[in-house]
Amino acid sequence: MKSKVVYQLKDKAIWLVLIFLVIVFTIANPRFVNPNNILTLLRQVSMYGIASIGMTFVILLGDIDLSTGTIISFVNIICAYFMVHMGMNMWLAIILTLLASTVIGLLNGFMVSTVGMPAIIATFAVQTAFQGLALIISGGLPINGFTEKFKVFGQGYVGIIPVPVIIMALCFALGSFILNKTYFGRYFYAVGGNIEAAKLSGIRVGRIKYLVFAISGFFAGLAGIVMLSRVNSGMATAGLGYEFDVITCVVLGGVSVTGGYGKMSGVVAGTFIIGALQNGMVLMNINSYVQDIVMGVVLALAVGFDCIQKKRKAN
Amino acid sequence: MKSKVVYQLKDKAIWLVLIFLVIVFTIANPRFVNPNNILTLLRQVSMYGIASIGMTFVILLGDIDLSTGTIISFVNIICAYFMVHMGMNMWLAIILTLLASTVIGLLNGFMVSTVGMPAIIATFAVQTAFQGLALIISGGLPINGFTEKFKVFGQGYVGIIPVPVIIMALCFALGSFILNKTYFGRYFYAVGGNIEAAKLSGIRVGRIKYLVFAISGFFAGLAGIVMLSRVNSGMATAGLGYEFDVITCVVLGGVSVTGGYGKMSGVVAGTFIIGALQNGMVLMNINSYVQDIVMGVVLALAVGFDCIQKKRKAN
Amino acid sequence: MSEEYVLQLEHIRKEYPGVVALKDVTLELRKGEILALIGENGAGKSTLIKCCSGAVIPTSGKIIVNGKEYDSMTPQLAAENGIAIIYQEFNNVKELSAAENLFLGRPIKKGIVVDKKAMEREAAKAFEQLRIKINPKTLMKDLTVGYQQMVEIAKAIQQDAKILIMDEPSAPLTSAEVESMFRVVERLRKEGISIIYISHRLEEIYRLSDRILVLRDGEYVKTLQTSESHVQELIKLMVGRELTETYPPRGDCIDKSQVVLEVKDLTGNGDENISLKVHKGEILGLGGLVGAGRTELAEMIFGAAKRQSGQMFINGKEVNPKTPREAIDTGIALVPEDRKRHGAMLGISIKDNINMPIYEKNSTLSVINSKKEVATAEKYRENMAIKTPSLHQLMKNLSGGNQQKVILGRWLAANSELIIFDEPTRGIDVGAKYEIYKIMNDLVEKEGKAILMISSEMEELMGMSDRIVVLSEGKMTGELAKEEFNQEVIMEFASEARTSIEEEKTV
């Protein structure tokens, strides 16, 4: 019972951090809480948010996906290539692109599940190789000239709400639904929590890993498409380093990197924290070098605090 | 007995890969095996080699150190700052710099060992924060104008052998000595293989983690000094992304990322393979995009092959 | 012919590097019977039944389920064939609720959506049947070990299995829980379900089973009709010789004047106010049921767990070890219960395993004295008669018994004065067992060490100890001198705290 309270508090703690940040930034610059800025902030983190769904699943399994950034870059290029250089219909291009990103995810799944490689190495190899491929396809040059219609995903509005924010919200809802309501979502916890027990209960762990990496690829792909539409130009290095931003959102959100524990709502908070930091520090006119330091310190403190609590509980 | 043969073969396999690469590159361009080029190649990988000692220990423990690249950058800046802006004596500057890099390693150790953070998060936080710090100290500007004496570490020769190659060789020898001849080495394997049993055998696992991260920081610092001397200019981004190159050397060398297994000789081979690839591909004038693909594929194949063998053996 | 049997395991052989866990074992299970599977620790019971689920892939042999022949199983195949297994080790997911654990791997679902309400309803029903009060929504990690086991049992029953295999299901349960489990098991038999029941508690075997299959040392020994068998016969079959021979004799070597270890009112880690003394040359047995808190006590003494209060003396001097290292340096050693997890370092050599605690001592400026290192390892290989071609052999290639000897060698090399043995012969074959007993005898007799021995095997406890202290629920409930040794009395002490708590509950 007591531990339940602790957990509840812990799950809430990340929201308290968020509220604290919001207060600090608002004091520093009242514009921070201007509804327009909030919407802007949400739009800014939408790509992190979308990509974090798949990353959450991967980390719940106790694995990691370093290929997210490259998938975003790759998707940027091939979707742009399909539409601009091949004149493909927008929807077809999007579907093919998402398919491609899912297949890259399956490749990760293959290496981790069937070959048995540690996820960190497998996904790093994919990261390196596909970065090269994206550069080859694009020749290092940006690809642009999309239709007006395509801009909707990244730049459009429904009422006053930016479309990417709506997509992010839908993705979080879907992610939460998968985790809490579907049987495979429950399997993620089982596999991450006790892989042996999961196997012996008849869960096909191998397939779950394929599934999760494929999902991670898919959401990275979706994030890539939103990014492409938002910046209206496809770059082969667009997603460079994104995986660590996304991992940071997920881990700040309280998902355990050793797997088995974590909630979608925490990841939402983690994503907003990153967004608030990035947005708020610019509003506060903080030197971009100092921003790096703040990011590192916040990550260390948030996760460190969590770990100390866990350690205390274990004793 | 049989398993011993398999292990021996496995340990040798990486050398076979190296020999294979040497043959391929030699056929493509006979200059590849020119003694001069071999020395150049060795000098090029010397920074990887030096930094890989510490990384090997960290990975043997089943952890990972993502701060290596940033430590290299940070060291670049502070050592240059000490010597140029503060006019400090070269040796004092070097000693202070190595001390600083060791302290950063200790900070990693603190977070992993005392706080209980997963190494990947702890070292990533350090990476981010110290990158910012290096930029602040340098103001983003390179620092140069060292004494001639300082150039020895990166540019000097003893006979025909470049000094950085000698430093690397000494480091490998020292690393091998630590692993095989001192009790620390035995402890690394014990902790990486079975942390619980290691604790109950009287090993102070917490201290070992501190030690190993400190060593990793130290060797990263040494690599940074060699780089500074070699390039003759300190940049706050000099080590950007180096950690993954170093991890690749170590993992290619057959050190298990889950800890407990690996040899220094394998890491030597892994380092040379990366060197041969980088050097050979430039000699062959291979497009830099394609180089990425080749790197990714080689990593996936080498580690994948290893994993499949292990899986077979387990059944 | 095969009609009669729902499950047949034929000529099963399972080899691990350095150990043959099963040699040509055959088992036949009839419809609607309870077949008891007995054998000493390490006889291969768990390994055998794991072959039925695919958790273990047999090296050779056949598995025939309902007439269908397989070389090996998978968890899915087992489920399809109506086989449900309760494993000896816990197989649950701590972050999921009891209801979800109950339906792990086969949730009630509509399409892809799990129906949590329905699962909770069904779980409540299942728990009701077992007469256990568990809220299906409770997370597994918030349940006590006993309740976790009840969930495991409910899970197996819930599967509507035709064949139910239970590996020591009663071990962590209280007697009331065991009772309700028995009622369910008997009802299932009436419904025509076939059951394999593994237990070390012979009274349970007699109460439940129709037939008994005895394994010894990985080999099939005999199958008996329960009604026609006797306890003495069973024990003989299990152990392979008369019990009296099992324990090598030991002269009187206790030096009452020298107290090696004394603990006073030790509290913490789940234990309360434990006070005991171990003399030079004495083996003090520590008895109790599984979960009595003996391992916890050992961990506290060894500095591996934190103690809240109480004092500890080694040779009359107060010590306060906070880490195993400090304990080792004061002369304490622990041969842990879970050899694979806590003792053996499988990936490194025998030599390194033996030398691990003394490397620092045998090093100058941290460089190992390799001559001493080899000499030490060589000495204990000889002393312990460790069977290995080379000291460089990796630990994982040794048999369980030899691994245990290596660990023993480690602590002898460390020159410990007090050696704590936690289940010293668990998972060790009969031959090796005898050797380990001899080593223990030599330790007290010839070398004047003191031993604290935790054992769940009643015979071993009574056969080896000079005195026995019994724990229950973390409290000391009794102490017996050699002349007072009596199985019934020990059992009574061992269940004392439990019964008193149960009485309180019922009042």
Add this chain to the structure above:
Amino acid sequence: GGKSDDGGSADGDSDKDSGGKEKIGITIQSLKNDYWAGVMGKLEELLKEEGYEYTLVDCSDNAPTQVSQIENFITSGCDLIMVHPSDAEAVEGICGEALDAGIKVMCWDDPMENTTANWILDNTALGRDIGEATAEFINANYTKDAPAKVCTIGYPSTKVLLERETGIKEGLEEFCDDGVFEIVASVEGIEADKALANVETVLQAHPDCTIFAGVGAGAMIGANEALLQKFGGAGKIPENVGVITTDVTMQQLESLKAGDEAVRAIVGFEGSSLDTAKACLEMYKRILSGEDFSGDKNVVRPTRAITVDDVDDIIAGM
């Protein structure tokens, strides 16, 4: 073009913060680059001197990040936003929103559409200038019979640097005498250590490679160090060996000034970092004063080759 039917523009209340001067938001590709750090350092000094309020950020060469930063500038009520785009096309949309919100926008480098004025640098043209400077050196030192072996050092993952490298090749073709050069290798090298390693390797493959034309400071420093090492230090480098790139940083200038190293010329812009910063501030003032750029809003930055002869003047302003 920019649209006004969206939320970003609704925040058009770019009211000036009481009392102070105008507020300027600056986002550039990378501050982790020595050239930019140098120029921006000077610019910051000037802005502070003149009492401007400003925010300076870099986007780590990531377009979406830069879009976000411009959004944040709009929110924080800047009067002028200067963007040094990671990808010009990517920021057109958001710059349009800024214009709609009544904010002046200046682009550094690219001829963007949704801006008040562009301070442009045609990277291909810059490359051609590097090529031209290199060609001059080649023409003076090589003949058809013994043509120069040239290596280009680029960074093809970035658009501007790719264009620059292409420009270098074009410039060499155009300005070199017939048949006096041959490109034997093209390698990557934006960071000095990578450039150094790759140049070393090229020197192994082509020991007679003597001319290195590159896209930036890192390429120059790395190539210069490699050559110094090959020939055994300053003063020992043959007359006909040379490194020529762009970017103006102190280290490059010192190497050039030394005269006995491999650096032969640097293609620079206005002059020193201070000169560039001053010119940039001048642009700010012109834009903020409401000058009408509608005629031709593309203000082209001058480029010039810095050689040993005028290096001292430049160093004075660094």
